[in-house]
Amino acid sequence: MSLASAARLVIARRALLLALAASAALGGCQSAQLTAQGLSPVPPKTAISQDIALGYAEVRAPAELVMDYKTGRVLYELNPDGLRYPASLTKMMTLFLLFDAVDSGKISLDDTMLVSPNAAAQAPSKLGLKPGSRVRVSDLAHGIATKSANDAAMVVAENLGGSKEGFANLMMTKARQIGMTRTSFVNPNGLPDPRQISTARDMATLARALRASHPRFTSFYAMTGYAYEGKAYRSTNHLLGTVQGVDGMKTGFIRDSGFNLVASAERRGQRVIVVVIGGKTGRERDAEVTRLVDTYLGPAESISTVAALPASNT
Known part of the structure; x- marks a missing residue:
């Protein structure tokens, strides 16, 4: 590593320490966890471990977790609290804050947001949004959930938070409220930044809280495809429509994260959240998520059996 690169890393780690210290102080007043009955308070965190503060995330290291959606009980884990780069899994939090704004009446799906340079x-x-144009909130949400559009995520961030930094503060507040204790968000889309870190456990916590808090928006991340201005986009989650019961939620990839996927799946009335981080390839990641779904929900039903089952309302 060059001297200049080492200096930049030290600066980034010091910035992370300050940011996490501030968010911990805020989160200590507002922290909560999701239970079967809803959100309930949890004890505040009074200290930040050194590995989080210094941003020691492992590069392309595996981490996995299977969580029962209803109870929050962890059914399986592999390195669940090891620091990892979330990549575009980050966008689940961006959608969370966007849906919060819609449900609170601050904005509507038919409103438009300005695209900055x-x-x-x-x-x-990305969707290829043009500077100075205005895009409907519903199109931005679809673009984030289906295409994993980095430009759409930044439009949401700047319009809701005033700036990338302002939105990151909102992301951190929400993260601590729902019980994410080992996560640092500094941008809304998961593009590479050594300060943007999380864990398999925190990603499962986020996915569960997102689905529970905004059930009417589950269709956004369950769609197999989406069209914007005449161009069709296939969902980045290739398990949708191919693995029985999988109905969301988000993929992610940057060089240092490997291939990530958080999936929600339901079979025979039981729902799980499956997190796989650090896959060597997208195909390997998808195969591992499928294996975990089959293991903890049981094998997929035959076509004839599925046709005879009542439709799920989850």
Whole structure:
């Protein structure tokens, strides 16, 4: 590592320490966890472990977790609290805050948001939004959930938070409220930043809280495809429509994270959240998620048996 690179890493780690210290102080007043009955308070965190503060996330290291959706009980785990780069799994939090704003009446799905030059300049994957244009909130949500569009995520961040940094503060407040204790968010889309870290446990916590808090929006991350301005996009979650019971939620990839996927799946009345981080390839990641779904929900039903079952309302 060059001297300049080492200096940048030290600066990034110091910035992370300050940011997490501030968020911990705020989260100590507002922390809560999701239970079968809803959100209930949990004891505040009074200290930040050194590994989080310094941002020691492992590169392309595996981490997995299977959580029972109804109870929150962990059914299986592999390195559940090891620090990892969430990549586009981050966008679940961006959608969470967007749906919060819609449900609170601050905005509607038919409102539009302004695209800044900064948002338009985000690296792919993106919708190719034009600076100065206005995009409907529903299109932004679909673009984030289905296409994993980095430009759409930044539009939401800047319009709701005033800036990327302002939105990151909102993300951290929400993270602590729902019980995410080992996560640091600094951008809304998961593009590479050494300070943007999380764990398999925190990602499962986020997915469960998102689904429980906004059940009427589950269709956004369950769609197999989406069209915007005449162009069709296939969902980045290739298990949708191919693995029985999988009905969300989000994929992610950057070089240092490997291939990530958080999946929600339901079979025979039982629902689980499955998290796989650090897959070597997208195909390997998908196969591992499928294996875990089959293991903890039982094998998929035959076509004839599925046809005879009543439709699920979850």
